[in-house]
Amino acid sequence: MDQIKVEILKLGKQAKVASQVCAQLDSSQKNKILQAMAKGLQADQNDILIANQLDFANAKEAKLSSALIDRLELNSARIASMSEGLAQVAELPDPVGRNLKNIKHQNGLLIDKVAVPIGVIVMIYESRPNVTADAAGLCFKSGNAVILRGGKEAKHSNFAILESLLRSGTAVGLPEHAIQLVETGDHQAVSELVKLNNCVDLVIPRGGEKLISTVSEMATVPVIKHYKGVCHTYVDASADLEKASSIVINAKCSKPGVCNAMETLLVDRVIAEKFLPTALSVLAKNNVELRGEAESKKYFPELKLATEEDWSAEYLDLILAVKVVDGVDEAITHINHYGSHHSDAIIAEDKAVQDKFRKQVDSATVYINASTRFTDGFEFGMGAEIGISTDKLHARGPMGLEELTTYKYIIEGNGQVRK
Amino acid sequence: MDQIKVEILKLGKQAKVASQVCAQLDSSQKNKILQAMAKGLQADQNDILIANQLDFANAKEAKLSSALIDRLELNSARIASMSEGLAQVAELPDPVGRNLKNIKHQNGLLIDKVAVPIGVIVMIYESRPNVTADAAGLCFKSGNAVILRGGKEAKHSNFAILESLLRSGTAVGLPEHAIQLVETGDHQAVSELVKLNNCVDLVIPRGGEKLISTVSEMATVPVIKHYKGVCHTYVDASADLEKASSIVINAKCSKPGVCNAMETLLVDRVIAEKFLPTALSVLAKNNVELRGEAESKKYFPELKLATEEDWSAEYLDLILAVKVVDGVDEAITHINHYGSHHSDAIIAEDKAVQDKFRKQVDSATVYINASTRFTDGFEFGMGAEIGISTDKLHARGPMGLEELTTYKYIIEGNGQVRK
Numbered sequence: 001m002d003q004i005k006v007e008i009l010k011l012g013k014q015a016k017v018a019s020q021v022c023a024q025l026d027s028s029q030k031n032k033i034l035q036a037m038a039k040g041l042q043a044d045q046n047d048i049l050i051a052n053q054l055d056f057a058n059a060k061e062a063k064l065s066s067a068l069i070d071r072l073e074l075n076s077a078r079i080a081s082m083s084e085g086l087a088q089v090a091e092l093p094d095p096v097g098r099n100l101k102n103i104k105h106q107n108g109l110l111i112d113k114v115a116v117p118i119g120v121i122v123m124i125y126e127s128r129p130n131v132t133a134d135a136a137g138l139c140f141k142s143g144n145a146v147i148l149r150g151g152k153e154a155k156h157s158n159f160a161i162l163e164s165l166l167r168s169g170t171a172v173g174l175p176e177h178a179i180q181l182v183e184t185g186d187h188q189a190v191s192e193l194v195k196l197n198n199c200v201d202l203v204i205p206r207g208g209e210k211l212i213s214t215v216s217e218m219a220t221v222p223v224i225k226h227y228k229g230v231c232h233t234y235v236d237a238s239a240d241l242e243k244a245s246s247i248v249i250n251a252k253c254s255k256p257g258v259c260n261a262m263e264t265l266l267v268d269r270v271i272a273e274k275f276l277p278t279a280l281s282v283l284a285k286n287n288v289e290l291r292g293e294a295e296s297k298k299y300f301p302e303l304k305l306a307t308e309e310d311w312s313a314e315y316l317d318l319i320l321a322v323k324v325v326d327g328v329d330e331a332i333t334h335i336n337h338y339g340s341h342h343s344d345a346i347i348a349e350d351k352a353v354q355d356k357f358r359k360q361v362d363s364a365t366v367y368i369n370a371s372t373r374f375t376d377g378f379e380f381g382m383g384a385e386i387g388i389s390t391d392k393l394h395a396r397g398p399m400g401l402e403e404l405t406t407y408k409y410i411i412e413g414n415g416q417v418r419k
Numbered sequence: 420m421d422q423i424k425v426e427i428l429k430l431g432k433q434a435k436v437a438s439q440v441c442a443q444l445d446s447s448q449k450n451k452i453l454q455a456m457a458k459g460l461q462a463d464q465n466d467i468l469i470a471n472q473l474d475f476a477n478a479k480e481a482k483l484s485s486a487l488i489d490r491l492e493l494n495s496a497r498i499a500s501m502s503e504g505l506a507q508v509a510e511l512p513d514p515v516g517r518n519l520k521n522i523k524h525q526n527g528l529l530i531d532k533v534a535v536p537i538g539v540i541v542m543i544y545e546s547r548p549n550v551t552a553d554a555a556g557l558c559f560k561s562g563n564a565v566i567l568r569g570g571k572e573a574k575h576s577n578f579a580i581l582e583s584l585l586r587s588g589t590a591v592g593l594p595e596h597a598i599q600l601v602e603t604g605d606h607q608a609v610s611e612l613v614k615l616n617n618c619v620d621l622v623i624p625r626g627g628e629k630l631i632s633t634v635s636e637m638a639t640v641p642v643i644k645h646y647k648g649v650c651h652t653y654v655d656a657s658a659d660l661e662k663a664s665s666i667v668i669n670a671k672c673s674k675p676g677v678c679n680a681m682e683t684l685l686v687d688r689v690i691a692e693k694f695l696p697t698a699l700s701v702l703a704k705n706n707v708e709l710r711g712e713a714e715s716k717k718y719f720p721e722l723k724l725a726t727e728e729d730w731s732a733e734y735l736d737l738i739l740a741v742k743v744v745d746g747v748d749e750a751i752t753h754i755n756h757y758g759s760h761h762s763d764a765i766i767a768e769d770k771a772v773q774d775k776f777r778k779q780v781d782s783a784t785v786y787i788n789a790s791t792r793f794t795d796g797f798e799f800g801m802g803a804e805i806g807i808s809t810d811k812l813h814a815r816g817p818m819g820l821e822e823l824t825t826y827k828y829i830i831e832g833n834g835q836v837r838k
Contacts (some may be wrong), residue, residue, distance in 0.1 A: 024778060025605055104801045112800055119781070166784055197635075216616075221637050221813045222642070238451055243834035250836035344829055358829050359443060362538070370528055370832030379826070379837075380530055381522045392620055392825040393641045394813040405810040409799070410777050413660035413789030417669035418798075 005182055007289055008192035011147055012199030014177035015120040019145035021119045021175040025096040030141055033088035033174045041083040042131065048079060051160035052129065059153050067257060067316060071127040082133040082161070085384065089137040092383040095401040096143045115405040117143030119201035121387075122193050122216060124149045126207040129157035136165055137180045142404035145178050147200070149193065152185040189346070191326045194219035206313075206387045225394055226387035228314035229259030229342040231372045234331040234357070236348035237270035243349040243369055245279055250371040251345070253286045257316045259388060260343050260375040264311065264321040265404045266331045272299060274323045283320060292322035295310025311338040328353045331359045339363060341390050343372040364390065364397035423603055431618030433596035434539040439565035440594040444537045446513040447756070449560055452593045457505035460552065464498050467480055470579035471548065473818035478572055486735060501552040501580070504803065508556040511802040514820040515562045523833030528830045534824040536562030538620035542805075543568045545626040548576035555584055555598045557805045563824035564597050564678025566619070568612065571604040609829035615720035620709045625806045627733075632653040644813055645806035647733035648761035650791040653776070655767035662788055663766040664698055667708060669790040670764070672705045676735045678807060679794040680764050683730065683740040685750045691718060696724050699783040702739060710783060712742035730757040744773055747772045751779045758782060760809050762791040783809065783816035 017150050041048070052074040059069050092358050101113035102109030121144045123135045132148055139146035149156040162181045166174065182189050182381040196358050197220055204228035205215040235244045244324055251262035267276055278297035284302060303322065310321045311334070325331050328346070335344050345367035346357040354368050365375045375398060377385025389395045395403035460467070471493040478488050478573040519526065520532035530577045541556045549569055558565035571585040581600045585724045592764050601608050615641055623635040625645035635642050652670050654663045670681035686695055694716035699709055703721060710725040723739065729740045731751075745752050745763070754763050764786035773787050784794045794817060796804025801819030814822035 020779070023659065078479065103656070103802075105793070105798065109793065216601075216639050222810065224812070240834070246836055249612070254837055360439070363440075363827065364675075365828040365830060368829070368831045370830055370835040371837050373837035374528065374830060375828075376834070379524065391641065393643070396825055397828050406815055408782065409784040409786070409816050411784060411789055411793060413785045416793070417665055417791040417793035418673055418790050 004186055004188045006187055007193055008182070008186065009196065011180050011182065012120070012193070012196040013274060014038075015145040015147050015180060016174050018177040019117065019119045020402050022144045022145050022178050022302060023119075024176070025097070025143065029173060030077070030094070030143075031090040032172050033140060033169050034086050034137055035412045036168045036172045037137070038083045038086035038090065038162050038164045041079060041086065043168070044160070044164035045079050048157065048160040049074060051156040054156040059398050062153075064153060065174060066155065068127055068323065070257075072129065072172050074129060074156070074157060077279055078130060082130050085130075085134055086137045089384055091145070091399060092141065092160065095405045098405075104337050105344060105360055107416050108413065109416050112410045112412075113407050114410055115402070116408050118404060118406050120145045120205045120222070121201055121404070122147045122200050122311050124140065124150065124190060124193075124203065124205045124207075124211065126151040126211060128155045129161060131206070132181070133295070134166065134384070135386055136162075138179060138384060138401060138404060142401050144404060147180050147182065147193065149182040155185060162408055164359070189325040191213065192217050194221055194223070204208055206385065207301075223391075224389050224393070224399070225391045226355070226399075227342075227390040229261070230264065230312055230314050230338065230340040231260060231343045231345075232264045232266055232331075232335050232339055233262050233345045233347065234266040234325070234328070234335070235271065235275060235326055235371065236266060236353050237268040238350035238353055239275075240269065240349055241275055241346040244275065246281065247345065247347055247369070247371045249282060249286065250281055252288055252320055254371075256318050261316070262320065263313060264317055264323065266325050266334060266340070268327055268331075269324050270327070270335075272296075276322075276324075280322065281302050287318050289319045290322055291319065293324070295324040296322045305309070306398055314340070326347045328356055332357060336362050337358075342388065343367065343375040345370065345372050353396060362405055364388070364417065423605055423607045424611055426603065427601070428615065429454050429647065430599050430601065431539070431612070431615040433600060434564040434566050435618040437594050437596040437722050438536065438538045438569075441723060442455055442538075442562045443565050444516070444562065444594070448592060449513070449562075450509040450592050451503050452588050452748075453509035453556055453560060454586045456584045456593075457502045457509070460498060460502040460505065461762050462774045463579070463586070464495065467498060467576065467579040467583060472573035473575040474573050480630065483571075483572060487546055487572070487798035491548065491576070492577060493548060494620055497523055497549060499550050500742065504553055506728045508560050509819075511820060513560070514631050514824045517731055517821070517824075519826055526740070527832065528834050530827045531831075532826050532830055534821070534826050537823060537825050539564050539566065539618055540823070541566045541568065541619050541622045541640070543609060543612075543622065543624045543626070543630065545570040545630060546575045548580060550625070551577045551580045551600070552819060553803070554583065554805055557803060557820060557823060559573075559597060561595055561820050563823060564813050566599050566601065566612065568609060574604060578693075583636045599695065609634065610637050613640055613642070616640055624807065640822045642810075643808050643812070643818070645818075646809040647759050647763075648680070648807070649731055649733050649757065649759040650679060650762045650764075651750075651754045651758055652681050652764045652766065652791065653681045653685040653687055653744070653747070654687060654694060654752070655747060655765060655769065655772050656687040657769035657772055658687075658690065658694075658766040658769055660690070660694055663694065664701065666764065666788070667698055668701060668705065671702060671707055671739055673790075673792055675737050676683055678733070679791050680735070681712070681739065681791055682732060683742065683757070685742050685744045685753060687717075687746055687747070687750075691715075695719060695741075695743075699741065706737050708738045709741055710833050712743070714743040717739045733759070747775055755779075757779050761807065762786065762794040764789065764791050783807070
């Protein structure tokens with residue numbers, strides 16, 4: 001076996017052993033460790049910032065995009081926010097041991113469905129170093145062992161964060177190998193990790209198209225994809241156009257670099273003439289670059305013509321694709337075809353139209369008269385999230401502590417046998 | 420593209436379109452169709468039996484094992500039971516549209532978590548032709564389109580069942596392509612099916628080691644494995660030996676050919692001398708072939724020596740592996756290492772020992788003082804099951820109608836934007 005294979009198998013076996021220890025920790029032990037790690041991050045701020053400067057300098061030299069460099073950067077405020085995140089996770093209810101269902105069999109058997117940790121989780125992510133602390137905290141609180149694999153552009157930052165977490169966690173009883181980070185930057189590490197069926201229970205890839213497709217093609221371990229957000233807002237003929245304008249501006253401009261930001265605006269032909277000229281000029285004034293088909297261009301000549309790629313693009317930037325459609329049916333077809341099943345909104349007052357959209361749009365979160373920007377574990381009352389699942393199995397949409405557990409059935413009897 | 424690729428892609432696309440129609444059907448429409456299909460199976464009994472005779476003759480000629488031939492065989496009683504199964508599914512509550520959670524955001528947004536169908540399900544199974552009717556009924560009731568791929572040894576039976584379902588279903592509104600069966604027996608069909616990420620949402624392979632590993636290695640679509648049951652019963656020093664005897668006999672002998680039957684008996688060294696001679700001689704009188712290590716043989720000389728393979732074997736027959744262990748800790752280690760995470764039982768009166776077993780055995784169903792034979796969707800109050808998941812994600816243990824759905828979040832507002 002080559003060296004990377006050996007190294008990854010070792011991480012997997014260590015994680016498997018650690019997961020059995022983590023699963024048995026009680027809430028107060030876990031919370032004490034999380035609080036210590038939160039304090040540790042603050043205390044180790046300087047070390048982390050020095051490591052981050054290294055990544056930052058390398059990224060500039062490698063001429064990475066400014067969006068990527070921005071996501072990479074840490075500062076006091078971002079470290080404080082990571083630390084606060086861990087402290088908040090300590091405050092959240094323990095998802096392990098929840099009683100999910102109780103059935104009493106007529107023969108007296110008590111059948112209980114109880115939440116338990118998943119086991120070993122592999123988290124594969126890009127650039128943002130805060131994911132290292134967030135994912136570690138959430139996986140640990142939910143009783144899992146985690147193997148982290150961050151982007152190579154953030155490697156010094158990720159290591160500094162991990163070292164801090166381990167130092168302060170271990171001092172108060174963090175089990176050995178509960179949180180591990182893959183050392184090698186080699187791509188082979190990923191292909192080995194996602195095939196460790198005897199050690200790994202779940203792989204969560206969080207990132208762009210290439211990362212997601214590479215992981216799902218290679219994996220034999222179950223995968224929950226946290227894929228891009230190609231989010232739509234459809235403005236129906238029955239829309240209240242004032243609501244529509246403020247929602248559209250919010251969905252595009254309030255934070256364009258996140259996955260719940262709108263990327264495509266669909267407008268009902270019936271109100272295109274009334275809505276588009278004003279709406280698009282306000283967007284343009286907010287520095288949004290507009291791309292659309294010929295029909296939209298009629299209402300806003302500065303608009304650039306879109307290519308086929310624009311309809312499935314996640315810009316994560318002040319760019320918006322615009323399309324005039326033939327009512328709610330074409331809007332639904334467009335969304336189900338080009339979207340990423342993440343977050344899609346309709347602005348309409350007509351209940352029948354709302355209802356059709358709600359039922360037929362096949363996305364994790366479907367909005368009626370509100371901004372797609374609300375798709376977020378915290379806004380959904382989960383306290384925190386490890387990401388947003390664009391898959392349909394196990395977890396869909398924001399994935400919090402409860403979604404990081406599975407369940408088992410405990411059946412208690414006094415000698416029952418089956419007839 | 421070659422012919423099989425074209426054919427499978429066509430099935431996938433048809434299923435995708437059908438799934439959108441199925442998802443919108445209301446409960447009464449679905450139940451009417453299920454009842455018609457139940458009646459149809461009875462009416463078409465002769466056609467189905469004739470087709471089954473063909474498979475039966477081919478199987479005998481091909482010298483398949485008697486267990487396989489038994490699973491293949493249909494008769495009036497088995498057809499009646501398939502028909503009754505469909506009628507029962509019609510009576511079960513509709514799992515689609517269940518209200519799973521409601522959150523009111525402080526800004527007035529109403530966030531509802533609602534059960535929806537998964538979409539397109541591919542079911543890959545072996546020999547038993549009744550799975551064709553069972554899986555079709557359960558997937559349809561839960562609003563999914565299904566593509567069935569049965570074993571080639573049952574192909575005439577499966578086709579006759581499918582034809583019957585389609586004839587009687589279509590007459591009362593079964594959507595086109597809601598239920599499809601792969602025609603070609605070529606193995607390539609499976610490798611194409613499990614890579615149709617744009618059309619298929621879930622693959623359920625149900626069968627033995629080879630089927631399961633082939634499917635999970637090739638699949639890029641999410642998989643929920645219904646793998647073998649290597650079920651254990653551990654008899655602790657604190658056991659009530661009368662309970663232990665009757666549970667052991669029931670778990671092994673009441674129906675040895677099913678996945679929840681016991682395959683390995685583990686006995687605490689402390690009570691081995693007291694328990695094993697009688698227990699093993701009763702098992703032997705029930706025609707159970709016993710295999711074990713040297714220590715067990717001391718208590719029952721007729722026992723054959725086991726090989727390493729015996730500890731992970733799913734015999735599905737009157738064969739039992741027997742091992743003396745050093746208390747509950749060795750039992751747990753053995754089960755987590757050799758078992759298939761299906762159903763495992765402890766017989767013990769000591770609460771601390773029960774508790775350790777319950778918490779540390781990593782299986783879908785864990786029994787205390789009862790027979791593993793109860794692992795079954797019907798016994799667990801689900802009404803019916805599509806199989807028993809040995810995976811941890813989405814569904815674990817018996818998988819019924821609710822487990823054949825996912826959810827989406829519907830967020831209703833009146834113009835809310837995110838600050």
